[in-house]
Structures are given as C-alpha cells and as structure tokens.
Amino acid sequence: MAAASHKNITAAEVRAAVNNAYEEVRNASGGTNASYIPYLAQVDPNLFGITVCLLDGTLISVGDSAHTFGIESVSKVPTAILAMREYGAVDILEKVGADATGLPFNSIMALLLEKDRPSSPLVNAGAIAACSLVEPVGDADAKWKAITSNIRELTGTEPEVIQELYQSESGCDYNNRSIAWLLKSYGRIYDDPDLSLDLYTRQCSLGTTTEQLAIMGATIANDGFNPVTNTQVFDPDLAPKVTSMITTVGFYERTGDWLYRSGIPAKSGVGGGVLGVMPGMFGIAAFSPPLDEAGNSVKAQLAIRHIMHELGLNIFAASRLCVCQCTPTRER
Numbered sequence: 001m002a003a004a005s006h007k008n009i010t011a012a013e014v015r016a017a018v019n020n021a022y023e024e025v026r027n028a029s030g031g032t033n034a035s036y037i038p039y040l041a042q043v044d045p046n047l048f049g050i051t052v053c054l055l056d057g058t059l060i061s062v063g064d065s066a067h068t069f070g071i072e073s074v075s076k077v078p079t080a081i082l083a084m085r086e087y088g089a090v091d092i093l094e095k096v097g098a099d100a101t102g103l104p105f106n107s108i109m110a111l112l113l114e115k116d117r118p119s120s121p122l123v124n125a126g127a128i129a130a131c132s133l134v135e136p137v138g139d140a141d142a143k144w145k146a147i148t149s150n151i152r153e154l155t156g157t158e159p160e161v162i163q164e165l166y167q168s169e170s171g172c173d174y175n176n177r178s179i180a181w182l183l184k185s186y187g188r189i190y191d192d193p194d195l196s197l198d199l200y201t202r203q204c205s206l207g208t209t210t211e212q213l214a215i216m217g218a219t220i221a222n223d224g225f226n227p228v229t230n231t232q233v234f235d236p237d238l239a240p241k242v243t244s245m246i247t248t249v250g251f252y253e254r255t256g257d258w259l260y261r262s263g264i265p266a267k268s269g270v271g272g273g274v275l276g277v278m279p280g281m282f283g284i285a286a287f288s289p290p291l292d293e294a295g296n297s298v299k300a301q302l303a304i305r306h307i308m309h310e311l312g313l314n315i316f317a318a319s320r321l322c323v324c325q326c327t328p329t330r331e332r
Contacts, residue, residue, distance in 0.1 A: 011060070014060055017307045021307045024306055026063070028302055030298045032290055038171075039162070040270065040271060040289070045288075048287065049066075050062050050065065050210060050303050051065045051209075051286075052307070053228070053283045055222045055281065057227040059215075064287065069289070070162055070205060071207070072269030073122075073127075073267070074208070074213060074267050076126075077122065078147075079130050080092070080121035081242055083121060083134065085234050089238060092130075092133075095190070096133075120248070128183060131143070131147070131199040131200045133190050138191060138192070140199065143199055153233045154233055155213075159208065162207045165205040165207075166205035169201050214285040215228050216275060218282055220277045221280060221283050224236050239279070242277075246277060247315075254296060258296075259316075263317070268296040270291060273285060273286070274287070274296070274301065279315070287300060
C-alpha cells in the first residue's frame with residue numbers, strides 16, 4: 001500500500017491564494033441579507049473580508065477583515081467548547097448530542113423527531129441547551145462572564161455585544177422561545193428556559209471580525225493552543241470533537257454539499273460570517289452579508305472554496321500538508 005504523500009506549502013502561497021480569492025470573488029453577485037432580523041437586513045451588502053491565521057500566529061487578511069459584524073450562529077462553536085471544557089466530551093454527547101439533523105438550523109421538527117436530545121450544540125436547540133449547561137446554574141451574570149471569557153481566550157480579544165442587534169433579535173425570537181420550552185418538556189434544558197434563551201440570544205449578538213474568527217479557528221486547528229496569545233485554551237483531546245461537530249452540521253442542511261465542494265470543516269452564521277478549521281494547518285474566516293437560501297454567505301463560501309482549491313487542500317485527501325512556519329506577522 002502506498003504511503004500518504006507529504007509536502008509543504010508556504011505562507012507566501014497562502015497569502016497569494018487569499019489575495020486571488022478576494023479579487024476573484026469580490027464582484028460576485030447573488031444572495032440577500034437576512035431579513036427576519038431587522039438589524040442584519042440593514043448591513044451593507046458590499047462588505048467582504050477574508051483572514052487566514054496560520055499556526056505560528058501569522059494573520060493574512062484582505063478586504064473588510066477588521067469590520068465588526070454579528071457573530072450569530074458561529075457563536076455556537078465557542079459555547080460548545082466551553083460546555084465540553086466544563087463537563088467533558090462524554091457528558092456533552094449524552095446531554096446534548098453530536099448528530100446532524102439534515103434540517104434547517106432553527107428547526108422545531110428536528111427536536112420533535114429526536115426527542116431524547118437536541119442533536120448537536122451547533123443547531124439552535126443544542127446551542128440553547130449548551131447555554132443552559134454553562135456553570136454556575138441560575139446565575140445569568142456569571143454564566144455570561146464564562147461565555148465571554150471563553151471567547152476572549154479563543155480569539156485573544158474581548159467580545160462586545162452589538163446592542164442594536166441584541167434588541168433586534170430579542171424582538172423576534174418566537175421560534176427559539178418555542179424550542180427552549182420544548183427542551184424543558186423533554187428534560188433537555190438544564191437551567192431556566194428564559195435565562196438560557198437570553199444567554200443564547202446575547203451570544204449571537206456579539207460583534208466579531210474575520211481576524212478574530214480566524215484566530216479561533218486556528219486555536220481549534222492547533223489542538224486548543226492559541227497561536228497568537230501562546231496559551232493553551234482547552235484540552236487537546238477536545239479539538240477533534242469540536243472539529244467533528246463542525247464537519248457534520250456546520251452548514252446545516254447544506255453541510256454535505258459544502259464539504260463535497262470545499263474539503264474543509266466550517267461553521268456559518270446568518271450575520272454573513274464563516275469560520276473554517278483545517279486541522280494542523282490554519283483557521284480561516286470570511287465575511288459577506290448576502291446569504292443563500294439556507295442562510296450561508298454566498299461570497300464567503302466562494303472565497304474559502306477558491307483558497308482550498310488553489311492550495312490543493314482537502315481534509316479528506318490522502319496527502320498530508322503543512323504550512324512552513326515563519327516569524328509571526330500581520331498581513332493587511
């Protein structure tokens with residue numbers, strides 16, 4: 001049997017691929033901003049940025065990479081990590097699950113079909129359950145501090161709520177309110193439902209940038225070690241668990257199509273952001289507000305796919321690649 005091939009790619013090659021993707025995709029059309037959340041409907045649809053964070057801490061950015069946008073469902077990734085940090089991977093599998101629904105991210109039907117657990121921390125039901133698990137039970141302020149401190153450790157910067165987005169989301173969360181109380185009826189929410197829902201809504205309303213998300217992705221790709229702050233954020237054994245969740249449900253009902261076309265586990269959000277994780281290589285993030293029918297950014301998908309194809313990378317390929325390390329830099 002032939003051994004898997006090994007080759008290196010350089011930071012310069014990654015930088016070229018990022019720049020080429022930006023130029024190739026920047027004028028692409030298609031998609032519309034999320035309209036069911038008034039704040040998101042008003043975001044400039046022409047905003048577009050890409051960042052790659054290598055495992056030596058090098059940041060390669062282009063476009064609107066420093067623009068703050070709503071993190072939305074990408075926030076489910078750090079809270080899943082926090083829940084596993086507090087309870088362990090085995091307990092989270094039992095209490096929440098790690099399965100794909102094959103249905104939209106906010107599906108009530110998925111929860112009705114599962115009954116025994118809410119499938120995954122990366123869909124709305126599972127994310128609300130994960131928020132309910134965050135310690136200490138019953139203390140909203142302490143829980144919120146734990147959620148934001150965890151994100152700060154993953155990104156290296158302090159997250160802040162976009163208050164207008166939070167108010168906008170809170171005024172139209174009827175579907176999620178139904179999910180929270182349905183979880184209560186199944187015994188699959190572990191704190192007050194309204195408190196847990198508010199935490200979930202607030203975390204979705206946090207502002208982020210592609211640079212922050214790329215650093216988070218690199219921390220996951222680097223077995224929990226943040227390459228920018230040089231700190232071990234979470235146990236290395238949790239990294240493949242998190243990546244497996246992203247792989248199976250990161251694009252909801254379009255996850256299979258995404259993996260088939262791109263070859264990289266990634267998590268989308270209706271704010272227009274996409275976070276990708278290439279284990280042992282880098283984290284990548286792209287942002288553009290217009291979404292496809294499933295709620296995934298049109299330009300962010302095209303950009304990340306372009307980069308993966310240009311570099312010849314695919315998590316499912318036999319070849320094993322790495323990015324040659326260099327002195328950490330910030331490329332803008």
